[in-house]
Amino acid sequence: MPNSFNARRALELACQTLQIEADAIIALKNRLSECAPESALSSRSAISPASQLTAATSFTEAVALLLQCSGRVVVSGIGKSGHIARKIASTLASTGTPALFMHPAEAAHGDLGMVTENDAFIAISNSGETAELMAIVPIIKRMGATLIAMTGNDASSLAKLATVHLNVGVDKEACTLNLAPTASTTVTLAMGDALAVSLLDARGFREEDFARSHPGGALGRRLLTHVYDVMRSGDGIPAVTADVSLSAALLEITRKGIAMTAVVDDQFRPVGVFTDGDLRRLIEHVQDFSKLTIADVMHPNPRTVGPNQLAVDAVQIMEEHRINQLLVADKDGKLVGALHIHDLTRAKVI
Template identity: 75%
Template sequence: MQLGRETLQIEADALLALKDRLNGAAGVRFSEAVELLRNCTGRVVISGIGKSGHIARKIAATLASTGTPALFVHPAEAAHGDLGMVAQDDAFVAISNSGETAELMAIVPIIKRMGATLIAMTGHDNSSLARLATVHLNVAVDKEACPLNLAPTASTTAALALGDALAVALLDARGFREEDFARSHPGGALGRRLLTHVHDVMRSGEQIPAVLASVSLSLALAEMTRKGMAMTAVVDADFRPIGVFTDGDLRRLIAHVQDFTRLSIADVMHADPRTIGPDQLAVDAVRIMEESRINQLLVADATGVLVGALHIHDLTRAKVI
């Protein structure tokens, strides 16, 4: 347990030291790197080998999901054909703690000759890779968390954190919004919330429970039973919703009415029901339901015609909630 705490402390200290360095000349270089990446008209290519390669893959994935087209290229594979994935308009980010990684140094001169921007992340300002870079970002740490001071631990944490800092700075500079993030994550919870529209999940056509205002309460209850939404819309002759009646209304009615045969649905409906448009986001329907404390919602088009109905279970099944 003690060694675990010491490991976390060493890595935390490394990150705090990296943060403090950004207050000085390192911060200027960081800003230069952000501008180079922001103005890159191609893609951002991240490369590294060993543990740095794993960090490079994660940074590339984070950039790609936050609005910066990025990919990972393995430096050894690049020397055997994959260098064709790098173009003149790209920015190449090379990650190496020593700054002397042979596989990177074999391809960096070619990348420089083709005109691609080179950004290096190393732990040594005077390393070969640092000297060749357009911008060098120093991710040096005092020591590794490994008791032998050998296994990449604090150094890879620092590189990963600086990669996240670049991604977040670029995200902000590009004006990246929740909607943009959702488009990159359509299978995630945020994607479902921000990309799912009411018309994607609403019940339509014969599935909509609806009766005219002139029908009896008994016929309205039969419509509710057939459609299985625990409610029915009440519509006028043009199929515009003018009221709604729910199972909850029925339970409250039973408490003080014995004879339903003389009642029409117009006598007991709630007039002016809440509605939502079919092109609105499904998450807006959730908000209306929560604010109004209702489980069903009618869907009306721009002309006011009833085109659908939503139950809270529809939104749950679509994983909007």
Template identity: 85%
Template sequence: MSVIHAKILPKSFNAKRALELACQTLQIEADAIIALKNRISDSAGMSADSAMGAIEAPFAQAVALLLSCTGRVVVSGIGKSGHIARKIASTLASTGTPALFIHPAEAAHGDLGMVTENDAFIAISNSGETAELMAIVPIVKRMGATLIAMTGNDHSSLAQLATVHLNVKVDQEACTLNLAPTASTTATLALGDALAVALLDARGFREEDFARSHPGGALGRRLLTHVRDVMRSGVDIPAVTAEVSLSAALLEITHKGIAMTAIVDDKFHPVGVFTDGDLRRLIEHVQDFSKLTIADVMHANPRTVGPDQLAVDAVQIMEEFRINQLLVADADGKLVGALHIHDLTRAKVI
């Protein structure tokens, strides 16, 4: 620790105590999650890897209800539970289960109109007696919506009203006063993640589905970007016929700025390729280029990728064969584009 930092620290600060509390907090919260895991496993008198009696477990019933929901999953809570409810709704929505968060106080003043009889309503309250939730939950029940409660008290009013109650009770909060929601919110958040994972698996949710919900993220770009979205096309494609001189081909490479040119036949099918790297290697063995045609020095049968393939497929081909350029050919074998690895980098595919 620097002298400057030491001067601004309050005299009451004890670094050793801070580290001890950090470890204690993490241990208490880890124990709360392990206890929750054991509670779920034991709820139907079963081990986690057994299917016998699984449907009797409240967690399995909750998943079944959410799967059969023809509307949306509405998640609600207030205070710290509200923050957890928002995150659970967000995780569900991004993993294939349409979901939204509703604030219970706002719901009592009009937002309850968002809830329909086809929805499933997840109410989160550690005590199970939160006044704002208890003001709207009976109405949700009368609407005919499915009610799932997540509380720390099996005998609470909210638990008794619920179709399914998920017990998130913890033995103690990590707070040294045993007051601030810490271990209880961690356990509730973990249970929400468990619901989302079980649901996405049951729905057959795939990487492609996740990407559609995250088009701005790295995975979205990788799984939604096709070759045609990033390739160079039209007049930007470097291409010459086989009979042109090497010098003419080098001019084409220079003008198109992709460090290569395709060699095409009369139907514009690629029959060869020549790159800057090929030129450097050629210089080591040939002094006079004046009598060479591009057909004399090109690589025949060039590798290609289709325009409708994913851009990551092009990346894989480049990495496998250690090349920086790739030709794009359609189903009829006609040259329709060209790719440089920098095009994929700019598109943030890699």
């Protein structure tokens, strides 16, 4: 550890950094707290020049433009702004607004071919004078793509060229030298999140929509996994008729390895269920099983779930009734599957 390290000083700087960045976000929030006129949500043709818009109106105009965009949202920036642009594009894409990141230097060497007149282009630059962006912005304008700028300077070249300018300026950076982008990148990231949240709300974006773009995540598994995806079917279903002996039913439970068996009628509709737990409780009271049929000891009218229901519905039924197994029946009441809580655990539904 360097001799110059001072733990107290490090903590003071950490708190100072967080306070500066928090103050910068509050300042941005206050700028957006003005009452935006109804015209902010008017058609694209009615949008005012960027130089004439207040912060609040600029924001709502930007949301309106992005909602009207029939193509994709292309987000671009270089350096630290580039990292923020990547995150904003990713957040937009995962919340219902098709978006991608484009590196401005690569754009100048061919990637601009991915941009069309139907797209919206969000250019991010704290100074508003970034050479790599300024080299491609005129071309984007000529293409007819919508240009939204996020800079820290209303008078910058980029701000003046934009249809809408979102001011993400800060009074100072958290860096003790006031040089490294810190507060400014935090505010820009927050502005991107504000756009994404406003857009997802305006689009009526739901949990199910989020899950479709996150199939590998926990939410995706919960909202996209159906009972038929995880249930045991065919020969894997433990089932006996009501007239078989208890001993035969126990053999079926052992063979199928799900610690239960369904009891079905001649139409293969479940009329009862018997589990390992039932057997343990039965042993306490009955010594001779030889004369018992499964109909004598089964639970009638077993609980079922449909194959097209979400797997989380099966979890809810199991939790509500404190059971570990569940039968799956189709709309005609026919037994088509069986579930054990371990099946749901393996599928990471729970």
